[in-house]
Amino acid sequence: MERFDAIIIGGGPGGAKAARTLAVGGKSVALVENAHWGGVCLNCGCIPTKMLLGATAPKALLRGLERQRVAKGVVGVEYEALQKRIQRYTRAASQTLAKGLEDAGVTLFNGRGVCADPHSVRVLGPDGSETAFLSATAIILACGSRSASFPGLAPDHDAILDSTDLLAIPAVPESLIIVGAGAIGLEMADFFSAMGCTVTLVEAAPQLAPTEDADIARELQKLLGKAGRVCLTGVKASSLLTREGKAVLRLEDGRELTADKALVAVGRAPNTSGLDVDKAGCALDKRGFVTVDERLRASPTVYAIGDVNGKTLLAHAAEHQGAYVARQILGAAEGAYEPGPVPSCIYGALEVMRVGKTAKEAQAEGDGVAVSRALLTGNAIAQAGGDASGFVKVVWQKNRMVGIAALGHGVSHLVTAAQLLLLGHYSDEKLHQFMFAHPTLDEALAVAIQAPREPAA
CATH class of the missing domain: 3.50.50.60 (FAD/NAD(P)-binding domain)
Incomplete structure (x- = not known):
């Protein structure tokens, strides 16, 4: 021993x-x-996934600048x-x-x-x-x-894969079904779609990114739809199997989807x-x-x-x-564990960032919940990057900031500043103590904090 x-x-x-x-x-x-x-x-x-997304990030940047007619070209990624x-x-x-x-x-x-x-x-x-x-x-x-997996939705590691299988896949499939539109499913969809794969996202919950507020999810689904991704929400899968080398997903409403591969991303x-x-x-x-x-x-x-x-x-x-x-x-810590406002991000060409509570979580604790927002269209750095879609949102509970969330290109870079703002209780009255560099995406945080507040829907 x-x-x-x-x-x-x-x-x-x-x-x-x-x-x-x-x-x-x-x-x-x-x-x-x-x-x-x-x-x-x-x-x-986390790390292999971010390296995949890092390789395709220039594609999204070029696509945004092409829409503005200020750049053109082709970005190729050598997958092997x-x-x-x-x-x-x-x-x-x-x-x-x-x-x-x-x-x-x-x-x-x-x-x-x-x-x-x-x-x-x-x-x-x-x-x-x-x-x-x-x-x-x-x-x-x-x-x-x-x-994780559910009965009838288990990976067979042939055409039906888990996230570990998909990260190590030797070649990009022509088509991919992703069951589950949380962080893993959304990030995998972003990479393989950028690589030319036809991606269909299927989520049993009423929205993509089920842990986020509905306004974030609605805008995310709209923007992903514009990018050519098929997103099916509020539909449950009844079975997923490999048939003749293809992944076949049957939905409870009777529809049947077929793709070269399927990813089961239904949690951990x-x-x-x-x-x-x-x-x-x-x-x-x-x-x-x-x-x-x-x-x-x-x-x-x-x-x-x-x-x-x-x-x-x-x-x-x-x-x-x-x-x-x-x-x-x-012997250096006493008392209960206090995580503080927990930061989280979903990465990709479009990102979701949140620190602290959602409006829905705050509402579950009582009344007095409001939100304030800033559109990224008013931010110079968002405009310079070619895609100013999305917004920054602040959740208020009895006049106290309890959550900050954002959707858009590059918003994961706001996560640490957002956490510091929450930890320091930098409400609009105290915001003058916090200096934001200009021009930065961070400035959208200040605009959102100072924006008019509306009762949370």
Whole structure:
């Protein structure tokens, strides 16, 4: 048995952040990872996706300038070369992360971590045999999540793919059905559409981007329709199967759609199967996520962070939680976990940014909710980029800013300024303390804050 101050299961953003913080703080740390150092985000999620979108970004810029009749030309993307570049980058980044952790004093274990009791973890090899038995004062579960599926809508990894499959596909298909229009589905649709693929988005919810307000979703669907994307919302899928090498999606209304490939992007499921959390005194909710208290404790000796606790399925949320738990163990943090206004983005030629509450969330908490908006058409930088579609929106709850959202080209770049504005409570009366550079897209935030407020619909 090897003894440590802390054992962390999962080497993704949350686990790696917690491990490094604890090691720098003088604790002995074991970090167990079954697949890739850096987790899904670095290896087959956020980072590869953004590198795909980065390669096609010049196409959107050129398209906007062509509409203004100020530029013309062709941007070609070498897909095979792009895939090789992504593989080289993610492999090197994963290796660099592992080396940095080791240099910080973290002991790395390759294998699947399984809870043995409230203080112990078994490390299993590929054949299921035990390769190490670890003991510690505290255990942190940072196991992450995987692509979810529903009965009748499961990937067969042939014509029906999950997001990991699609990221590694050897060639761009001529046609693609995407089931699910959340962040993953929208970003994949953006890239493959830009590569010349015919894309159809199918979403069971009444709108695209179901976690956002309806006004954002309506404008997004209108703009995507103008770009040639087929978006079907409020329709449920009854089955998805491979037939004669093609993906065939049957909808509950009887329609049948066929494409070369289909992506199932219906959310994420926690990696808790076989984790034996009950042996560590932990419990799972009905969806399989580890239940935690206000301090992210799953039991007196076990914490759960990131996707595996189901609170906020974002890489930076996992990192933030990992740092908090590490400070708890080091005795440097007290009280309940407070994430503050959580930032999120959907990337692509058209982007969605939000920090804090939606108007719908604020309305669910009571009356006194208003919104103010600024159209991007009035912003010089948006105009210079060739596409000034979209808007910035501020959500007010009893005269206090509680959320900022935006839709448009490049609005993900507003996310940090928006978070700082919310954290600093820079209402219109206090806005003079915050200096905006000119000309920038950021100025649209100031215009939205100072715009007339209307009751939230």
